[in-house]
Amino acid sequence: MRNISQIRTFITTKTAATSVQACVSSHLDYYNAFPLGLPQHLLAKLQRTQNCAARLVTKTKRRDHMTPILKDLHWLKVVDRIKYKVLTLIFKARQGLAPAYDKNMVCTAIITTAITGLVNAWGIIGNIVIIFIIARTPNMRGFSGALMINHAVADVIQESVSQIVVLLFAVGPRMVQLNIYLRLALFSLSGVVSHSVSALSVNLYLAICRQQQYKRLVTWKRVFAFMACSWAINIAISSLYHVVPSFYTVDLNSRSDIPYMDITPSNCWFYLLLVLNIVIIPICTAATCYLRIRSFMKCPTMSSMGPNNMNKVKLSQMIHIITIIYFLTFIPVFIIMSAKVQMQGVKTVIWAVNSSYYIIKLFLYLKLYKPFRETAKAICCNSCQNRVGPTQQGQDAIV
CATH class of the missing domain: 1.20.1070.10 (Rhodopsin 7-helix transmembrane proteins)
Known part of the structure; x- marks a missing residue:
């Protein structure tokens, strides 16, 4: 993120958003099903990272409210990303679109x-x-x-x-x-x-x-x-x-x-x-x-x-x-x-x-x-x- 901030003045907003998605958001989404249910003070660290990335893309100040900025970028918050990932995995497992081990896990849990x-x-x-x-x-x-x-x-x-x-x-x-x-x-x-x-x-x-x-x-x-x-x-x-x-x-x-x-x-x-x-x-x-x-x-x-x-x-x-x-x-x-x-x-x-x-x-x-x-x-x-x-x-x- 620091490297992107050094070249932010030379690239467009769309290019900055693409770079942040590739280098920052991909790491936030990596294994993000495991932190499900963690206390809020632990998830707040990840949320602060996402907020910094959004400010970097939109060139907003630190005091600006982040919810409308995330909506404009069409980014889900960290907590919502985790829930969306889990619900997607469960939906695929229930519909037969997931691997066999995921389907067996969901069926075993229900039984x-x-x-x-x-x-x-x-x-x-x-x-x-x-x-x-x-x-x-x-x-x-x-x-x-x-x-x-x-x-x-x-x-x-x-x-x-x-x-x-x-x-x-x-x-x-x-x-x-x-x-x-x-x-x-x-x-x-x-x-x-x-x-x-x-x-x-x-x-x-x-x-x-x-x-x-x-x-x-x-x-x-x-x-x-x-x-x-x-x-x-x-x-x-x-x-x-x-x-x-x-x-x-x-x-x-x-x-x-x-x-x-x-x-x-x-x-x-x-x-x-x-x-x-x-x-x-x-x-x-x-x-x-x-x-x-x-x-x-x-x-x-x-x-x-x-x-x-x-x-x-x-x-x-x-x-x-x-x-x-x-x-x-x-x-x-x-x-x-x-x-x-x-x-x-x-x-x-x-x-x-x-x-x-x-x-x-x-x-x-x-x-x-x-x-x-x-x-x-x-x-x-x-x-x-x-x-x-x-x-x-x-x-x-x-x-």
Whole structure:
């Protein structure tokens, strides 16, 4: 551009525009699909380069407004150039005018988004059904029921955020900053789920093994305070991202994913805090309570337990089975979200494994806990009777 400016007085405007298009605009358009979704302060550098080129062609002053100048030259802004390039590639791929690898990429993204959307929708519906049945089950209206509802609410929000992340990645523009905030929201919601699981284990351990201290230690005020503190602590931990130097970075050469964690000695403490909060402490708490309940069940006094205590034991078994499945499906996703993986198909397989938890969660509730299953049957029977009732009444009147 400096060389063109030295000869600008000796050439016409058309020649200057042609020279700038060949030497400057071609470099702005080179691989311009990769910066899609970058923050505005990074794209502003490219925009300033284009503005200088437009002033060079039109001989305008630095203080002049650039939008009408770009319109006169029929030049799109840098952001619009990037969007136009991406939309052109997608249009060609959809119309069969692009190479095979581009067409396969677009078709794979659409299929993956559709499947993931169905799985997320089933997870949201399943958790809403769980909340409804827990609220209607008499044996689950205590502290454990409140914690299970908190668990299900966090799962509903988590599935909704996951669907937004998938849509942003596969369909919409790659808005990096929004994608990072959504990933941090997933970390917060995963922490709430893990805290709810560990609190359920502790509550059932006290209800089964420490019945005398249970009424004194566990109250509604403390349960609600724990749930509020759990949400606040997880949001606060994820908010520490703003004080962590370069925790997420952007790889413009990667087509698999744009934001990924760049763990360095200066920000590893934040990653360790996430691991302790979401994985290690909840797993240790749930495992300790499970082992103590198992050892308590071997005592001779277990034979004299009433049906209420046996229901608590069954509920404890169901909760710990769901906890094991949750962590077995969540830990691989946590690893994938924490590292930059280039292997083809790895992320798809791991996301499918994680989705299996949301698919089978409702079935586990129905299979493993009898009061929950009986309430579901009663709700189905009542709904069927309400539908059939008016017809039967009309037939009786005719008879």
